[in-house]
Amino acid sequence: MGIELSILSGIWGVIIGSFLNVVIYRVPQEKSIIRPGSHCTACGHNLRPWELVPVLSFLILRGRCVQCQEKISWRYPLIEVLNGVLYFYAAWMNHNGxxxxxxxxxxxxxxxxxxxxxxxxxxxxxxxxxxxxxxxxxxxxxxxxxxxxxxxxxxxxxxxxxxxxxxxxxxxxxxxxxxxxxxxxxxxxxxxxxxxxxxxxxxxxxxxxxxxxxxxxxxxxxxxxxxxxxxxxxxxxxxxxxxxxxxxxxxxx
Ligand SMILES: [Zn+2]
Incomplete structure (x- = not known):
């Protein structure tokens, strides 16, 4: 596919990657992946929309919770970026699919x-x-x-x-x-x-x-x-x- 569709796929991949983080954290604990909304695992602070932007929020917050300053694992942005790269490459390789x-x-x-x-x-x-x-x-x-x-x-x-x-x-x-x-x-x-x-x-x-x-x-x-x-x-x-x-x-x- 063309470069535009591949980049769009990459962005979509980062967004899905953000959801994957929730799945990875909650499914083994048999918790709902829908409720409650995303919150800090240390203090329970509910994340506001601007704290939920994949990768960017992590960078702006310098990897710490707004409320309790507890470190946020670098694995969250890593999984988002990795999933984005996978989607970009999959779209790029998808020649006649x-x-x-x-x-x-x-x-x-x-x-x-x-x-x-x-x-x-x-x-x-x-x-x-x-x-x-x-x-x-x-x-x-x-x-x-x-x-x-x-x-x-x-x-x-x-x-x-x-x-x-x-x-x-x-x-x-x-x-x-x-x-x-x-x-x-x-x-x-x-x-x-x-x-x-x-x-x-x-x-x-x-x-x-x-x-x-x-x-x-x-x-x-x-x-x-x-x-x-x-x-x-x-x-x-x-x-x-x-x-x-x-x-x-x-x-x-
Ligand atoms: Zn916190």
């Missing part, structure tokens, strides 16, 4: 972002995100021309998801069931063999990330290290650059 396709792509990218953040915080990948991801992935396969066909989506989700489910039965200390459902969702969206590249990237970046976490003592050996954020990294990489990675791989043999 429809607006419906673009909407589905936005859904895919943002659901992955929410899952990565929630898994990072809580070591859980809630079904309310992973199962719809799987459903929309298969539905998009049947309804939209881009990406794998419906039957390929279904077969990849069952096949690859099934194999990794068996692996967790044999080695329960490895991945959790949430990871399997996320892999099934990625399978439906990316198809075969693309999803295997995503899992490979996840394992590779996950081992590096795990080592870094251990060396900074952010997490101990005993603690669970979430795999979801790395699966998301792999999913995004293959979504944007899957064809390039595959043709590079082919050129090696």
């Amino acid at each position: 429809s607006f419906l396709q673009l909407g589905v792509n936005f859904y895919f990218l943002s659901t992955l972002l929410a899952l990565a953040a929630i898994d990072w915080d809580t070591c859980r990948l809630p079904d309310v995100f992973t199962l719809p991801l799987l459903g929309v992935g298969i539905g998009a396969g049947f309804l939209l021309p881009q990406g794998p066909s419906g039957w390929e989506s279904l077969a990849t989700a069952l096949g690859v998801g099934g194999v990794f489910w068996l692996i967790t039965r044999l080695y329960p200390e490895g991945m959790g069931l949430g990871d399997i459902k996320l892999i099934a969702g990625l399978s439906a969206f990316l198809g075969f063999p693309e999803v295997l590249i995503a899992i490979f990237i996840a394992s590779f970046t996950g081992s590096i990330g795990g080592l870094i976490m251990l060396s900074f003592k952010k997490r101990s050996f005993r603690e669970q290290i979430p795999f979801g954020p790395y699966l998301v990294l792999g999913g995004w990489a293959v979504f944007f650059w899957g064809q390039i990675i595959l043709s590079f791989y082919d050129s090696l043999f």
